[in-house]
Amino acid sequence: DIQMTQSPSSLSASVGDRVTITCRASQGIRNDLGWYQQKPGKAPKRLIYAASSLQSGVPSRFSGSGSGTEFTLTISSLQPEDFATYYCLQHDSYPITFGHGTRLEIK
Amino acid sequence: EVQLVESGGGLVQPGGSLRLSCAASGFTFSDYYMDWVRQAPGKGLEWVGRIRHRASRYTTEYAASVNGRFTVSRDDSKRSLYLQMNSLKIEDTAVYYCARDLGASGVDYWGQGTLVTVSS
Numbered sequence: 578d579i580q581m582t583q584s585p586s587s588l589s590a591s592v593g594d595r596v597t598i599t600c601r602a603s604q605g606i607r608n609d610l611g612w613y614q615q616k617p618g619k620a621p622k623r624l625i626y627a628a629s630s631l632q633s634g635v636p637s638r639f640s641g642s643g644s645g646t647e648f649t650l651t652i653s654s655l656q657p658e659d660f661a662t663y664y665c666l667q668h669d670s671y672p673i674t675f676g677h678g679t680r681l682e683i684k
Numbered sequence: 685e686v687q688l689v690e691s692g693g694g695l696v697q698p699g700g701s702l703r704l705s706c707a708a709s710g711f712t713f714s715d716y717y718m719d720w721v722r723q724a725p726g727k728g729l730e731w732v733g734r735i736r737h738r739a740s741r742y743t744t745e746y747a748a749s750v751n752g753r754f755t756v757s758r759d760d761s762k763r764s765l766y767l768q769m770n771s772l773k774i775e776d777t778a779v780y781y782c783a784r785d786l787g788a789s790g791v792d793y794w795g796q797g798t799l800v801t802v803s804s
Contacts, residue, residue, distance in 0.1 A: 622794075623791065675728060
C-alpha cells in the first residue's frame with residue numbers, strides 16, 4: 578500500500594497568514610493526488626485535483642504543487658472560513674489512501 | 685447540481701448486516717465510477733471500495749479491511765449505489781460517504797454521509 582505522510586498534523590495560524598501543508602508518498606504517484614477540506618460535521622470538499630489543478634468554484638488563494646512523491650497545498654492568505662481539516666488523497670494505485678489530516682486552527 | 689444522498693445507516697450488533705444506499709442526481713450516474721469512504725468518530729478518512737461503470741464491466745476494488753465482508757453494487761436504472769455490509773465489527777463504526785469518482789481525476793463530489801454504529 579502507498580502511505581501518505583501528511584504534515585503538520587495541526588497548525589495554528591492567523592487570518593492573512595500564508596500556510597503550507599505537505600504530503601509525501603511512500604512511492605511515486607505521478608500527479609494522482611487531490612486535496613480536500615473538511616469542516617466539522619460536513620462532507621469533504623475537493624480543492625485541488627491532479628496535484629495542481631484548482632477545482633471549479635474554489636478561491637484562487639488555494640494552490641497545489643508537486644509530482645512523484647512530494648506535494649504541497651498552499652493557502653496564500655488565510656480567511657476565517659479556511660479553518661478546517663485538510664486531507665490529501667492518492668488514487669494512483671489501490672488501495673486508495675489518504676493522509677492523516679492537518680487540522681488548521683485559529684491562533 | 686450534483687447531489688449524493690446516503691441512507692440506511694443505524695445501530696447494528698456485531699456480526700450483523702446492513703445495506704447502505706446512495707441516491708444520485710444532477711449528473712449521468714452511469715458514466716461514473718463510484719466509491720464508498722468512511723470516517724470513524726474523530727478519525728481520518730478511509731477508502732472502503734469502488735465500483736466502475738458499465739464500460740469497465742462494473743468491476744470492483746476493496747480495502748483489505750473490508751474485503752470479503754462488504755460488497756459494492758449499483759443500479760444505473762435507479763441511479764443508485766449500494767454497500768452491503770456483512771459480519772460487521774465494532775471497528776466498522778463510522779460515517780459512510782458515497783462519492784463520485786472520475787477515475788483518472790479522482791474523487792470529486794461527496795454525499796453528506798450516513799452513520800453506522802456497531803455495538804452490542
